[in-house]
Amino acid sequence: MTEEVNLIIDGELVTAPAGSTILEAAESAGIQIPTICYHDACTANALCRLCVVEVEGARVLAPSCIAQVSEGLRVSTNSERVKRSRCTILEMLDSTVDLSDSPEILGFIDDYQADRQRFPDAERREPPVLDDNPMYIRDYAKCVLCWRCVQVCAEDAQYTYAINFSGRGFETQIGTFFDKTMPETTCVFCGQCVGVCPSGALKPKREWLLEQGLPVEEVMQATRMGRKNRRSR
Ligand code: SF4
Numbered sequence: 478m479t480e481e482v483n484l485i486i487d488g489e490l491v492t493a494p495a496g497s498t499i500l501e502a503a504e505s506a507g508i509q510i511p512t513i514c515y516h517d518a519c520t521a522n523a524l525c526r527l528c529v530v531e532v533e534g535a536r537v538l539a540p541s542c543i544a545q546v547s548e549g550l551r552v553s554t555n556s557e558r559v560k561r562s563r564c565t566i567l568e569m570l571d572s573t574v575d576l577s578d579s580p581e582i583l584g585f586i587d588d589y590q591a592d593r594q595r596f597p598d599a600e601r602r603e604p605p606v607l608d609d610n611p612m613y614i615r616d617y618a619k620c621v622l623c624w625r626c627v628q629v630c631a632e633d634a635q636y637t638y639a640i641n642f643s644g645r646g647f648e649t650q651i652g653t654f655f656d657k658t659m660p661e662t663t664c665v666f667c668g669q670c671v672g673v674c675p676s677g678a679l680k681p682k683r684e685w686l687l688e689q690g691l692p693v694e695e696v697m698q699a700t701r702m703g704r705k706n707r708r709s710r
């Protein structure tokens with residue numbers, strides 16, 4: 478039988494399986510915690526830190542997507558300190574990344590009343606759109622570096638290892654080994670990366686072409702030709 482532990486979340490007694498995370502325990506009690514990098518299908522990596530919570534007695538805020546429950550833990554998911562931290566994370570993200578295709582994150586910006594002008598002089602990430610295959614485009618100006626695409630391309634799903642990251646700090650970006658085009662990589666165009674991307678950085682080619690204003694017939698023609706060419710390679 479799975480061992481269970483009792484903890485207090487936002488003043489409420491919650492019982493959760495030992496080994497589960499604070500995020501899972503909170504969700505089971507109907508308490509919502511905002512997340513960006515977390516996805517049910519991926520190994521939690523605690524990169525974005527939006528899910529932080531305050532644990533009584535702990536010096537630093539804990540990322541609830543990886544912090545485990547324990548007996549007697551007292552957690553606050555929405556204290557002033559937590560809200561301030563989330564707000565700053567959102568403001569920093571907004572100052573460097575194009576979030577126009579991230580409805581969920583824009584919703585968080587509203588929820589936390591983040592100041593969208595807080596860092597007006599921040600350098601924005603503005604790499605050009607990569608359109609190198611008939612299936613999807615990569616617009617890393619919209620990438621929030623959640624890592625989900627890399628994870629599903631690797632051990633979390635596909636074991637294809639077509640994409641990875643390069644650079645450090647501000648220069649960190651998702652890409653292919655040696656900056657190869659997608660058809661030159663091990664990519665099998667399964668679409669899983671596109672499916673888990675929360676920000677529109679990876680987008681089906683047809684959707685993107687329609688957004689560019691191309692008539693449907695031309696979109697179909699362009700993508701059909703591309704797919705055929707790829708098969709004949
Ligand atoms: S491309 Fe999308 S899924 Fe991949 S790291 Fe960027 S935002 Fe996340």
Ligand code: FES
Pocket residue numbers: 511512513514515522523524525526527528529540541542543
């Ligand atoms: S959702 Fe927990 S750190 Fe990103």
